[in-house]
Structure formats: C-alpha cells, structure tokens
Amino acid sequence: MSTILKNFENVVDVVDRIFDVIPVPVILVDEKGIIRMINRAFADLLKVSKQQAIGRPAVEVDHNSKWPVVLKSGEFDIAKKHKFARTGEDAVVHRIPIYDYDSGEIVGGFGMVLFQNLKELRDLADKNKLLEKKLDHYKQRVRQIYSTKYSWDNIKTCSSKMEACKQNAKKAARTDLNVLITGESGVGKEIFAQAIHNESHRSDHPFIKVNCAAIPENLLESELFGYQGGAFTGASKEGKPGKFELADKGTLFFDEIGDMPKKMQAKLLRVIQEGEVERLGGQKEQEVDVRIIAATNKNLEELVATDDFREDLFYRINVLTLNIPPLKDRKEDIALLAEDFLYETKQEMGENKQISQEAVEVLQKYDWPGNIRQLKNIIQRLAVNAETTVIEKSDIPIKLLKQLQISESPSYPEEGLNEIVEQVEKKVIRETLELYDFNKSMAASILNIPRSTLYRKMKKYGLKEGIYGSD
Numbered sequence: 290m291s292t293i294l295k296n297f298e299n300v301v302d303v304v305d306r307i308f309d310v311i312p313v314p315v316i317l318v319d320e321k322g323i324i325r326m327i328n329r330a331f332a333d334l335l336k337v338s339k340q341q342a343i344g345r346p347a348v349e350v351d352h353n354s355k356w357p358v359v360l361k362s363g364e365f366d367i368a369k370k371h372k373f374a375r376t377g378e379d380a381v382v383h384r385i386p387i388y389d390y391d392s393g394e395i396v397g398g399f400g401m402v403l404f405q406n407l408k409e410l411r412d413l414a415d416k417n418k419l420l421e422k423k424l425d426h427y428k429q430r431v432r433q434i435y436s437t438k439y440s441w442d443n444i445k446t447c448s449s450k451m452e453a454c455k456q457n458a459k460k461a462a463r464t465d466l467n468v469l470i471t472g473e474s475g476v477g478k479e480i481f482a483q484a485i486h487n488e489s490h491r492s493d494h495p496f497i498k499v500n501c502a503a504i505p506e507n508l509l510e511s512e513l514f515g516y517q518g519g520a521f522t523g524a525s526k527e528g529k530p531g532k533f534e535l536a537d538k539g540t541l542f543f544d545e546i547g548d549m550p551k552k553m554q555a556k557l558l559r560v561i562q563e564g565e566v567e568r569l570g571g572q573k574e575q576e577v578d579v580r581i582i583a584a585t586n587k588n589l590e591e592l593v594a595t596d597d598f599r600e601d602l603f604y605r606i607n608v609l610t611l612n613i614p615p616l617k618d619r620k621e622d623i624a625l626l627a628e629d630f631l632y633e634t635k636q637e638m639g640e641n642k643q644i645s646q647e648a649v650e651v652l653q654k655y656d657w658p659g660n661i662r663q664l665k666n667i668i669q670r671l672a673v674n675a676e677t678t679v680i681e682k683s684d685i686p687i688k689l690l691k692q693l694q695i696s697e698s699p700s701y702p703e704e705g706l707n708e709i710v711e712q713v714e715k716k717v718i719r720e721t722l723e724l725y726d727f728n729k730s731m732a733a734s735i736l737n738i739p740r741s742t743l744y745r746k747m748k749k750y751g752l753k754e755g756i757y758g759s760d
C-alpha cells in the first residue's frame with residue numbers, strides 16, 4: 290500500500306479540521322470519486338448535510354460532477370467553469386488529482402470552489418472596471434493639475450552663459466540631489482525647476498509648487514504638512530493632505546525659499562532629515578519621498594550671516610546650485626525671446642507679428658530689471674497694439690519707452706522758443722545720460738558736444754546720476 294494511501298484517513302481528518310471553519314468550499318474524493326471529506330461551506334453550497342454527502346460518489350450528490358473524468362484523465366482542472374446541478378448556479382472551481390509519490394497512481398482528488406456565483410463575479414468585475422476607469426480619470430486629472438508644462442525646449446537661449454546653465458541643470462536632473470536655483474526675479478527659475486523634474490526619474494509623479502512668500506505664515510504649516518479632520522476650528526471633517534504628501538515620489542518646489550519664516554525652516558529641516566511628515570493634529574508619522582528644488586532671488590548666504598536663514602537648512606537644500614544669469618547679462622537672448630513670445634502670441638491670439646532689428650536694438654538698450662517676465666509682457670503688448678505686421682522702433686509707444694526709460698521723442702510745452710529749446714535740450718541730455726549709465730564721455734560724444742559743455746548743462750538742469758530733473 291502506498292504511503293499516501295496508508296495515511297489518507299489522517300489527511301482527511303486534518304483537512305476536515307482545517308477547512309471546516311474556512312468559508313471556502315473544499316472537497317476530498319478518493320480514487321473512485323467517493324466523497325471522503327466535504328467542508329461545511331461546500332455542503333451548504335450543495336444544500337446537503339455533511340453526513341448525507343460523505344461516503345457517496347460525487348456524481349450522486351452533484352449530477353454534473355466532473356470527478357470521474359478528472360480521476361480518469363489525471364489532468365488538473367484549474368479555474369474551470371462549473372454548473373452545480375442541485376442549485377443551477379455557475380461557479381469557478383479547481384479540481385486537482387492527488388498522485389501517490391511511490392507508485393505514481395491517482396489516489397484521490399482535491400476540489401475547491403473559487404467563485405460560487407459567476408453573476409456576482411461578473412458584477413464585481415464590471416464594478417472593478419468602472420472603478421479602474423474612474424481611478425485612471427482621477428489620476429490623469431491629478432497629473433494634469435500637478436504636472437509640469439516646461440522642458441528644456443521651452444528654455445530659449447543663444448547665450449553661452451545660459452547654455453552652460455542648461456547643461457548643469459541637465460546634470461542635476463540625472464541625480465536625485467536637492468537643488469537651489471538662484472537668480473533675479475523673472476529670470477526663469479521655475480522653468481528650470483520644472484525642466485529638471487520633467488527629465489528626472491520622478492517625472493511620472495507630481496511637481497508641487499509652494500510659494501513661501503505668498504502663503505501667510507499661519508497657513509504655511511498646514512499647507513505643507515496637511516491636517517487631520519477636526520484638527521482645529523474651521524478644519525474640514527475629512528482633513529487635508531499637505532504638499533509633502535501630495536508630492537510623494539515627485540518634486541516639491543519651494544519658490545522664494547528666502548522668505549520662509551524661521552519657525553517653518555526648522556520644521557522643514559526635520560522633514561528633510563527624517564523623510565517623515567505628521568499632519569497637524571495627527572498622531573502618526575507618514576513616510577514621504579520627495580526631492581526638494583528651492584529657488585530664491587535673495588542672497589541666502591547673507592541671510593545665513595544675519596541669522597535670518599538656518600545654516601543647516603541652507604546646506605541641506607544647496608547640494609547643487611544653479612545660478613540663472615539676469616537678462617541684462619545676456620542681451621543677445623532678447624531677439625530670440627522676442628520672436629518666441631511673438632510666436633506664442635500668434636498661437637494664442639492669432640496676432641501674426643514680427644519685430645524689426647531696429648526695434649530689437651531699442652529693447653536691448655534697457656536693463657530689464659523684471660527680466661524675461663517683463664520682456665514677455667512688453668512683447669505681448671506690442672503684438673496686440675502695433676498697427677503693422679512688423680513691429681518697428683516707431684511702434685514702441687512713448688509711454689512704453691518711458692517705462693523702459695528710453696524716451697525717443699520729446700513732448701513739447703506750450704512756452705516760447707527758448708523754453709522749448711531748453712526743455713528739449715534737458716530731456717535729450719538726460720535720456721542720453723540714462724542710456725549710457727551716466728557715462729559722460731560717451732554721452733558727450735553721442736551728443737557731439739565737448740565734455741565741459743555737458744558738465745555745464747548738467748549743472749544748469751540739475752542732472753545728477755540717480756536724480757533726474759523734472760521736465
């Protein structure tokens with residue numbers, strides 16, 4: 290007698306004890322297809338008592354039973370559809386023949402019902418499909434909301450300084466290190482942060498921006514760390530995830546980090562060090578995996594020196610540094626950017642405008658303290674207002690030139706000739722001085738007058754560097 294046959298009674302006993310309490314229908318038959326064990330769940334399913342079933346051929350209890358076929362063929366039936374004759378219900382079942390190790394003969398079979406009611410299963414699958422669809426939709430929405438618009442192609446430049454900057458940023462994108470981006474307001478720090486995220490292995494996850502200067506100090510903590518339902522008066526019942534949680538596996542961009550209050554700096558440092566956040570009013574820490582990119586137009590080293598910025602946080606965020614040069618140091622970009630912004634305007638508003646070389650030269654005389662943001666703004670206004678397709682120097686309105694501190698044509702007072710001449714002279718001298726940063730030799734040469742004459746007239750009209758006489 291084979292070992293398994295010798296122990297079959299024991300096996301039946303053990304299986305019975307284990308499976309009788311489990312709500313999964315299970316059955317054991319011997320090599321003749323006689324039911325040797327049936328658990329309570331299976332007996333209930335067949336609407337018989339255990340005693341009625343045990344010792345009887347399976348085909349007698351369920352006329353559709355396939356045990357005779359399986360025991361004969363010796364083939365496994367895995368996840369097969371089966372209709373129980375007694376109840377008429379469709380189910381999915383496993384039927385596994387048991388082989389004796391020594392003789393290789395079939396000594397019985399183990400059966401199990403995977404799903405009892407196929408209709409329920411189908412409903413469940415449909416529901417699941419629907420939920421998956423909904424989930425995909427929401428995932429896509431979240432991705433849209435928290436995704437980045439910009440990549441390297443959006444950073445237009447023909448300046449070697451900027452190209453070097455782009456190369457460094459590309460290197461930074463290949464690492465997972467924290468990056469500090471410095472540069473004047475409007476130079477493109479956020480564009481760089483987005484491009485780094487887009488190129489990094491985190492690009493499929495959110496890019497979340499926190500503007501440290503725009504969020505009031507008392508709200509910053511809950512914005513960053515979220516809060517538990519009912520954590521404070523006015524808090525929503527469900528609670529709210531913080532930016533750290535939202536950015537999990539992605540990038541958290543701290544704009545204007547130099548404006549972060551010191552109290553928050555300490556909390557931020559702790560999260561960066563420990564990689565865990567706790568919602569306000571919450572009791573458990575949650576692991577977060579975020580890369581930090583911070584930007585500032587302030588000199589953080591100076592802020593550290595004056596004790597306005599934590600030195601330890603400075604070193605944590607300043608692992609890699611990118612300094613974006615201001616537009617005044619890359620005036621060669623002005624023509625390219627102007628063309629790019631005109632192209633954008635054409636796409637958005639249908640204004641198909643170009644800009645003349647002469648007009649670009651006027652724009653290049655200005656220092657652009659608002660950098661690219663300011664240039665973009667002005668180009669858009671020119672595109673909308675210019676009468677002809679090519680924006681000429683003359684299209685740049687006097688108001689705009691004044692704003693750019695490059696007045697091209699004087700306005701005339703209603704006084705006598707002498708006064709008019711004086712007004713014009715004062716204006717021309719002042720504007721020439723401004724254009725050339727109060728470089729008197731240059732201004733005198735442009736105005737074609739001796740330097741001594743220029744000094745005399747400056748004195749007469751009260752023109753001093755930084756103090757402009759009124760018209």
Ligand SMILES: Nc1ncnc2c1ncn2[C@@H]1O[C@H](COP(=O)(O)OP(=O)(O)OP(=O)(O)O)[C@@H](O)[C@H]1O
Nearest residue numbers: 443444445473474475476477478479480586661662
């Ligand atoms: N190289 C560039 N090519 C094209 N557009 C640019 C470039 N750099 C910046 N811009 C545009 O200029 C505007 C300002 O850029 P951005 O917001 O990235 O500047 P920022 O340095 O982050 O400003 P702030 O310090 O005020 O937050 C944006 O509209 C951006 O699209």
